[in-house]
Amino acid sequence: MPTKVLIAIQARSGSTRLPRKAFELIGERRMLDHVVDACREAARYLMSRPTPNAPEVSVALLVPTADPIAKEFARGVGVVEGPEQDVLSRYYAALERYSPDFVVRITGDCPLIPDFLIAKHITTAIKGRYDYVSNVDEETRTAIDGHDCEVMSSRMLGWLHGAAETAPDREHVTLMARREPPDWARMGCVLNYHDQSHVKLSVDTADDLARVRDEYSRRDLKLFKAERKFGRQAVHRL
Numbered sequence: 001m002p003t004k005v006l007i008a009i010q011a012r013s014g015s016t017r018l019p020r021k022a023f024e025l026i027g028e029r030r031m032l033d034h035v036v037d038a039c040r041e042a043a044r045y046l047m048s049r050p051t052p053n054a055p056e057v058s059v060a061l062l063v064p065t066a067d068p069i070a071k072e073f074a075r076g077v078g079v080v081e082g083p084e085q086d087v088l089s090r091y092y093a094a095l096e097r098y099s100p101d102f103v104v105r106i107t108g109d110c111p112l113i114p115d116f117l118i119a120k121h122i123t124t125a126i127k128g129r130y131d132y133v134s135n136v137d138e139e140t141r142t143a144i145d146g147h148d149c150e151v152m153s154s155r156m157l158g159w160l161h162g163a164a165e166t167a168p169d170r171e172h173v174t175l176m177a178r179r180e181p182p183d184w185a186r187m188g189c190v191l192n193y194h195d196q197s198h199v200k201l202s203v204d205t206a207d208d209l210a211r212v213r214d215e216y217s218r219r220d221l222k223l224f225k226a227e228r229k230f231g232r233q234a235v236h237r238l
Helices: 031-048 069-073 087-098 115-128 154-163 167-171 175-179 206-230
Strands: 004-010 056-064 078-082 102-107 132-134 150-153 187-189
Touching (some): 004 031, 004 087, 004 115, 031 056, 031 069, 031 102, 031 115, 056 069, 087 102, 087 167, 102 154, 115 150, 115 187, 154 175
Parallel strands (some): 004 056, 004 102, 056 078
Antiparallel strands (some): 132 150
């Protein structure tokens, strides 16, 4: 049977520093649309590979109960509702509903996360049989802030749900996995070739949103120029 993977995007409209940031436009799409599209593209790529062991990948939004995000952004993806602050409970509810072998944690404030990066983490977790693998380890991180990706085995997520007791551990979901993993856990990390951890492309404030919009506009302009110069079929994205 194929390995089952759930890409779970946590999001809410009640952010204190930038309320309703998921609805803010970046280019012609809303911020959370960019995240959902990247996850769906990663799932499509992984399932379309002509290999006998291609995984079965689903995508779901994990939102607070009755949050308007549930209706606004559920385009071809599932929705799991739960407590606003106890985000770990939302992930565990998703685990119970979808019964995946691995759960990918993506946050809705990372609109420029590349689909290939998500796919890389998933294939790394499956091939290495990791219980936890990510690019967010506090001591060794080289990834851009805004390219955050974590993959947990179902066993790790179940352990976290049972072991995490403090509010920070339950709100931030995976702190315990990195701080004090169980003895049985197979742990791994994904590093960039260059340290880009000083670059911030996640969105927490209005200043962050302006920075990301500027980055997106510059990238879009160069894509337009490349397609005009080489032709759309000759332009390839990493």
